[in-house]
Amino acid sequence: MDRSHRESTAAPRAAESGGGWRPEPTQRGSRPVPATSAVRQKDDADAGRRTYAAGMRLHPLAADGLIAAALTTVAVLLGTEAVAQGWPALDPLAWTLVALLTLPLVLRTRAPVTVCLAVHACWALYITLDYWPVVGSFGPMLAVYTVAAQRPTRTAAACAALLAGVWIYAGLRSDSGAMASVAGQAVGFPLVLWRFGYVARRTGELTLRLRAEQADRARREVAEERVRIARELHDVVAHHIAVINVQAGLARFVFRSDARTARDALDTIEGASGEALAELRRMLGLLRADGVQGADGAPAPGLDQLDEMVTRVRTGGVGVRLRVTGTPRPLPPGVQLCVYRVVQEALTNVLKHAPGADAAVELAYRAGEVTVSVTDGGPAGGPDPVTPAEGGGHGLIGMRERAKLYGGTIAVGPRSEGGFGVRLTLPTPVQVARRGDSVRE
Numbered sequence: 225m226d227r228s229h230r231e232s233t234a235a236p237r238a239a240e241s242g243g244g245w246r247p248e249p250t251q252r253g254s255r256p257v258p259a260t261s262a263v264r265q266k267d268d269a270d271a272g273r274r275t276y277a278a279g280m281r282l283h284p285l286a287a288d289g290l291i292a293a294a295l296t297t298v299a300v301l302l303g304t305e306a307v308a309q310g311w312p313a314l315d316p317l318a319w320t321l322v323a324l325l326t327l328p329l330v331l332r333t334r335a336p337v338t339v340c341l342a343v344h345a346c347w348a349l350y351i352t353l354d355y356w357p358v359v360g361s362f363g364p365m366l367a368v369y370t371v372a373a374q375r376p377t378r379t380a381a382a383c384a385a386l387l388a389g390v391w392i393y394a395g396l397r398s399d400s401g402a403m404a405s406v407a408g409q410a411v412g413f414p415l416v417l418w419r420f421g422y423v424a425r426r427t428g429e430l431t432l433r434l435r436a437e438q439a440d441r442a443r444r445e446v447a448e449e450r451v452r453i454a455r456e457l458h459d460v461v462a463h464h465i466a467v468i469n470v471q472a473g474l475a476r477f478v479f480r481s482d483a484r485t486a487r488d489a490l491d492t493i494e495g496a497s498g499e500a501l502a503e504l505r506r507m508l509g510l511l512r513a514d515g516v517q518g519a520d521g522a523p524a525p526g527l528d529q530l531d532e533m534v535t536r537v538r539t540g541g542v543g544v545r546l547r548v549t550g551t552p553r554p555l556p557p558g559v560q561l562c563v564y565r566v567v568q569e570a571l572t573n574v575l576k577h578a579p580g581a582d583a584a585v586e587l588a589y590r591a592g593e594v595t596v597s598v599t600d601g602g603p604a605g606g607p608d609p610v611t612p613a614e615g616g617g618h619g620l621i622g623m624r625e626r627a628k629l630y631g632g633t634i635a636v637g638p639r640s641e642g643g644f645g646v647r648l649t650l651p652t653p654v655q656v657a658r659r660g661d662s663v664r665e
Contacts, residue, residue: 284333292329295362299326302359311356321350325363332370340367340383348390357394364390365417372421373428380421384414457504464500468493526560527552527587530567534585537571543582544571550589559650562626563587563596566634569623570598570646578603578644595649602643623648 299322303314314322324346332339343363350360368387372380388410395406475489525533534544555563567585574583583600620636623646627634632650639645 285330288333289330291366292326295329295366296323296326298362299359303356306356306359309356312354314355314359318350318353318355321346321353321355322359325350325360329363329366332367333374336367336370336374337379337383340364340371340386343367344386344390348393351390351394351397354397357398365413368414369417369421372418373424374421377422380418384418387414387417461500461504464496464503467496468500471496525564526557527555527563529564530585530587533564533568533571537575537583542571542574545582545584547584547586548589549586552589555594555652559594559630559652562630562632562650563594563648565626566623566646566648567596567598573644574598574600581643593649593651595647597645597647599639599645600643 300319303319303322307313325343328339328342344367347357347360347364351357364387368380368383371383391410391413392406395403395410471489471492475486475493478485478489530546534546537544571583571585574581578600581600581603583598586595586597588595588597623634623636627648627650630650632648634649635645635647637645
């Protein structure tokens with residue numbers, strides 16, 4: 225065993241250079257770039273770099289397969305030298321064990337501990353049959369390195385101790401007269417492998433943390449840029465509204481005395497309003513570039529889609545009844561959207577917090593206001609309902625904010641007769657209440 229261990233001094237280098245687990249390198253150009261109005265161009269460039277990098281990297285399983293093939297080749301070449309080194313020639317059983325010592329390394333990154341135990345068991349059997357131990361030493365050493373690179377310190381220490389134990393066993397089986405050297409190798413090699421694996425694991429963790437920090441920084445910079453865009457939007461729209469206000473006052477003042485001046489003022493109003501709308505659409509389109517629902521230009525949902533929403537909820541297992549009272553009339557789009565979202569959130573809470581309950585949606589048109597209520601009877605056979613989303617969610621907060629935005633009121637809470645209820649009341653413009661005219665925002 226003395227010469228076997230002396231000649232195996234190259235083993236750590238083979239294991240180190242054998243392509244053990246390494247953290248994926250950080251992509252070039254991953255340094256966050258301040259967001260600009262060309263957000264879409266930046267996303268396309270990043271996608272192109274990711275595609276290129278993915279094409280240049282080997283799949284981990286393919287890389288491990290190449291490493292296992294290389295170690296198998298090295299073991300076969302060493303096996304042919306066994307007789308020259310004074311050891312028995314390798315027979316079919318020995319070659320089978322050599323294959324079992326290296327080929328399982330294909331799965332070393334997927335099941336490192338299992339592979340480590342398997343190759344050490346095969347190596348111990350190989351040594352017991354009095355074959356040259358050096359031939360089978362590379363697989364166990366790489367397996368220990370992989371465990372150290374991917375598993376906690378305690379697990380890596382146990383596998384390193386297993387390698388040291390089998391190494392000592394090989395020295396005893398070879399009747400070596402230099403056990404001190406064997407013992408030194410049994411301690412030194414596992415420690416070196418564990419150290420390299422630990423450094424690789426820490427490097428990988430730091431790389432992942434760095435990527436997360438870079439992504440967070442990029443998100444913050446995008447948010448800051450969008451705040452700046454929102455301020456620009458405010459300035460642009462405020463400017464155009466001021467122009468419209470002045471020209472509208474001029475047109476009203478000269479409407480009867482100077483028709484040409486009035487027409488010019490109206491033309492200015494038309495141009496300023498068109499520019500304001502175009503700028504508004506352009507900037508909102510950019511702010512919604514993250515794939516927010518509705519960014520595709522589809523119209524906002526309104527009361528005419530309540531039936532469709534109720535049907536969808538019914539398919540989810542909730543018996544929903546929709547009732548409309550009063551004379552339906554056109555309402556401003558913002559009011560319709562507010563009512564729709566509140567009903568949607570209330571029915572979602574029924575699905576989440578009152579499974580098996582029946583719900584009722586009542587939409588009432590009254591003079592100067594519209595009221596919608598959503599009630600349920602509570603979960604079938606369950607305890608009294610608790611206010612949903614009050615602890616950590618934002619559903620009820622969103623309802624209240626929407627009601628406040630349109631000058632309405634909302635009442636949310638358990639009902640005395642059981643179950644839960646939401647009642648929203650929104651004022652409607654006087655013109656709409658009296659004539660049913662459509663008010664456009």
